[in-house]
Amino acid sequence: MLKVVLFAPIRTSLYSRLILHGLLHDEQVQVVGIVVRTPWNMQRIRSEFSRDGVRLAQKFVRKFLLREKAFNNVKVDNLASAARRAALPDAHLQQLAKQFAIPFRSVKDLSEEKCTEFLKEITPDIIVFTGGGLVRQAVLDIPKLGVLNCHTGVLPPFRGMDVVEWTAMVNAVNNIGFGVTLHYMDKGVDTGEILLVKKIETDVSDTFISIRMRLEVLMVNTMLEGVHAIADNLICSSPQNTQDGKQYFVMHPRIKCIAEQRLEKQLSRN
Amino acid sequence: MAKSQKFLGWINVLFTERYLSTERVNCFILKKCQHLSTFVKLRRLDRFSDLDLQNILRIFDLTFQMGWITQVPGFPFEMREEYNSKSSNLDWQAASMDGKLIHKGVLASDSAAYLLKAVKDGQINELAEKNMELLLRHVEVKRTQSLQKYEQEMSRVQIWKEKCNFAILFSRYAYQKKDWRYLNAALKLNEWLWKEYHRPFSNRPSLPYLTALVEQEFTLKKMEQC
Numbered sequence: 223m224l225k226v227v228l229f230a231p232i233r234t235s236l237y238s239r240l241i242l243h244g245l246l247h248d249e250q251v252q253v254v255g256i257v258v259r260t261p262w263n264m265q266r267i268r269s270e271f272s273r274d275g276v277r278l279a280q281k282f283v284r285k286f287l288l289r290e291k292a293f294n295n296v297k298v299d300n301l302a303s304a305a306r307r308a309a310l311p312d313a314h315l316q317q318l319a320k321q322f323a324i325p326f327r328s329v330k331d332l333s334e335e336k337c338t339e340f341l342k343e344i345t346p347d348i349i350v351f352t353g354g355g356l357v358r359q360a361v362l363d364i365p366k367l368g369v370l371n372c373h374t375g376v377l378p379p380f381r382g383m384d385v386v387e388w389t390a391m392v393n394a395v396n397n398i399g400f401g402v403t404l405h406y407m408d409k410g411v412d413t414g415e416i417l418l419v420k421k422i423e424t425d426v427s428d429t430f431i432s433i434r435m436r437l438e439v440l441m442v443n444t445m446l447e448g449v450h451a452i453a454d455n456l457i458c459s460s461p462q463n464t465q466d467g468k469q470y471f472v473m474h475p476r477i478k479c480i481a482e483q484r485l486e487k488q489l490s491r492n
Numbered sequence: 493m494a495k496s497q498k499f500l501g502w503i504n505v506l507f508t509e510r511y512l513s514t515e516r517v518n519c520f521i522l523k524k525c526q527h528l529s530t531f532v533k534l535r536r537l538d539r540f541s542d543l544d545l546q547n548i549l550r551i552f553d554l555t556f557q558m559g560w561i562t563q564v565p566g567f568p569f570e571m572r573e574e575y576n577s578k579s580s581n582l583d584w585q586a587a588s589m590d591g592k593l594i595h596k597g598v599l600a601s602d603s604a605a606y607l608l609k610a611v612k613d614g615q616i617n618e619l620a621e622k623n624m625e626l627l628l629r630h631v632e633v634k635r636t637q638s639l640q641k642y643e644q645e646m647s648r649v650q651i652w653k654e655k656c657n658f659a660i661l662f663s664r665y666a667y668q669k670k671d672w673r674y675l676n677a678a679l680k681l682n683e684w685l686w687k688e689y690h691r692p693f694s695n696r697p698s699l700p701y702l703t704a705l706v707e708q709e710f711t712l713k714k715m716e717q718c
Contacts, residue, residue: 288499391672468671471632474679475511477672480716 224453227255227346227365229332231353233315234286236301237438238352242318243310244446245350250453254344255325256315257337259354261286263330266355274472293435300435304442333358341365350449351407359409368406368414370448372441374434376419377403378467381412386433388470391481395488400424400433402441404448406459411469415459417452420444426489430482512683517705518560524702525555532565540699547703554710593623594630601644603627604657611664624665624674627658631677636684649697655685656700663707667714675715678708 226245230238238258245251259266271278284292293302311318319326325344329337332354341349341364349369351357362369375385376398389400401421408414420443422436451457473481528548531537537545545567552564593603600606603623610620631638639655646654659681666674682704689696 283499388672468673469629470673471628471676474676474683476514476679476712477676 223252224250224449225254225345225347226251226449227257227341227344227349228253228315229349229351229354229357229369230256230258230315231355232261232286233258233328235315235353236285236290236305237442238315239313239318240301240305240308240310240442241350241352241445242315243308244442245449246318246322248446248450248453251449253322253324254346255327255340256319257327257329257332257340257354258315259332260328260330265330269355296435298432298435299439301438301442304439332356333361337361338364348449348452350445352445357407362407362409367452370417370445371405371407371412371414372445372448373403373405373412374437374441375403375412376401376421377405377412377416378462378464380470381464381467382470384473385470386430386437387473387478387481390430390485390488391473391477393484393488395424395485396491400437402437402444404444405462410464413462413464415461417448417457417459418444424489428485428489430485512679512686514709517709521555521702521705521709522560524698525551525561528552528702529561529565532567537567544699547699551703551706554706558710558713591619591622592626594626597630597634598641598643599639599654601642601646602654604654604661608657608661608664611661611668614668616665616668628662628673628677631658631662631681635680638681649695652685652688652696653700655681656704659685659704660700660707663704663711667711670715670718672715675708675711678704678711682708 228238228242228245230242232238242253242256245253261267267278274281290302290305293300296302313321316326316328318324325340327337327340331337333356338360341361345366346364347366349361349365351369351371357369373381373385375381375389379394379398380389386400389395389398399421401419403412403416403420404418405412405416406414420440422433422440424433448457528551532548537548540548549567552561555561556564593600593607607620607623607627610616616624634640639658640651642651642654659678662674662678662681666672666678682701685701685704688694689698689701
C-alpha cells in the first residue's frame with residue numbers, strides 16, 4: 223500500500239478534490255494526510271499578487287467563489303464535467319478528510335514547522351502536490367519517493383509559467399504540442415525527474431482557454447495514473463536535461479496578443 | 493446565460509489586466525522625438541553627454557527604420573564609439589562576483605553596460621548567457637523590486653539609468669537570440685519604469701527611458717516579422 227499525502231492550495235480546489243476522490247478509490251493507495259494552505263494570510267496574498275497581479279482576483283472568484291459554476295455552459299471537457307462523471311461529492315477537503323478519517327492540517331505555508339512535523343510523524347511514501355506555493359527542500363526530503371507535481375506543459379522544453387501560451391508563441395504547436403508532465407519536484411522550477419508525459423489533440427476551434435480546460439482534466443487523470451503505476455511499481459522516472467528547455471514566465475499581454483494569432487495560424491495548418 | 497457566467501464575465505472585465513498600450517507608447521515616443529528634433533535643429537546639443545548623443549542617434553535611426561519619422565535630422569558631429577569608456581568585454585567577467593553579475597539580489601555596478609557592449613560586439617559567451625538568464629529570473633521574480641541593489645551605492649537617478657540600460661539590454665538580446673522571453677521582460681520592465689517616470693515630481697531623465705522604449709518597439713516589430 224502506497225502511503226500518500228495530498229497538498230492542496232485551498233480546501234475547495236476542484237482539481238485537488240478530484241485527485242483525492244481518485245486516490246480514495248485506488249485500492250493500492252492509502253491517503254494518510256491532507257495539508258491545505260489557508261488562503262487568508264497576508265504573506266500568501268502579497269506573494270501571489272506580486273506574481274499574478276490582477277489575475278489573482280479572477281482566480282479567486284473562479285476557484286474560491288464560483289467553483290463548478292464557473293464551468294456552466296462551457297462546451298469543452300473541463301474539471302466540472304470530470305467531477306460529474308466521477309460523481310464527486312459536494313464536499314470540500316476538510317469535510318472529506320473527516321468523512322474518511324484522514325488526518326488534516328491547515329497551514330500558512332507548506333514549509334512551516336507545523337507541516338514538516340506532521341509529515342515526519344506520518345512518514346508518507348509520496349506527496350501529491352496539487353498547488354499551494356513553494357515547497358522547500360526540507361519538505362521535499364521527507365517522503366520516501368518524492369513529491370509529485372503535474373505541470374501544465376510538455377517537459378523538458380517548457381518549464382515555468384504560461385507555457386500553453388509560450389508553446390504557441392515559439393511556434394511549437396505542431397511539433398511539440400500541448401500536454402502535461404508528471405514529475406518529481408526538486409529545488410528547481412519544473413526540473414525534477416519525469417514520470418509521464420501526456421499530450422492532447424487540438425483542432426481549429428481551440429483557444430488558449432479551451433486548451434487549458436482540457437489540460438486540467440488530463441492533469442487529474444495523469445496524476446492518478448502515475449500514482450497508481452508507482453504503487454504497482456510499473457513506472458520509472460528519468461532525469462531531465464535542463465539544456466533541452468527553457469524556463470518561461472508570465473506572458474505580457476502584448477505578447478499574448480501575438481501568441482493568440484500564432485495559435486490560430488498553427489492550428490489551421492494542423 | 494447562467495448568472496454565474498454573467499458574474500464571471502463582469503469580474504473578468506473589472507479585473508482585466510491593465511497594460512501599457514502600443515498607442516500610448518507610440519504617442520510618447522513621437523512626442524519626445526519631436527522635442528529632440530527641435531534640439532538638434534537648434535544645435536543645442538552641448539547639454540548632452542557623449543552617451544546621450546549616441547542614444548539620440550539611435551532613437552532617430554530606429555524610429556526612421558520603423559517608418560515613424562520620415563527624416564533623420566542632421567547632426568553636427570561625427571558618430572562616436574558607443575560605450576567607449578568601458579573596457580573590453582572580458583573585463584566584466586573578472587569584475588563580476590564569482591562570475592555572476594548578480595549575487596543574492598545585488599548587482600555588480602555597470603553590469604548592463606558591460607553586457608550591452610558584449611551584445612553589440614557579438615561576444616556573448618557561455619558566461620554572459622548564464623548571467624543573462626540570471627538577470628531574467630531576477631527581474632521576473634522580484635518584479636518591481638528588481639534591479640534595486642548594487643555593489644556600489646548609487647543615486648536614484650543612476651539606478652533609473654541602469655534600469656533603462658537593462659531594458660535596452662533585454663530588447664537587444666531578445667532580438668539577437670530571437671528569444672521572446674527577454675522581450676517579455678523588457679516590456680514589463682518598461683511598464684514599471686513608465687509608472688516611475690510619470691509619478692509626480694519623479695524628475696527622472698527621459699532620454700534613457702525613451703531609448704529603452706524605442707528599442708522595445710523596434711525589437712517587437714522585427715521579431716513579429718520572424
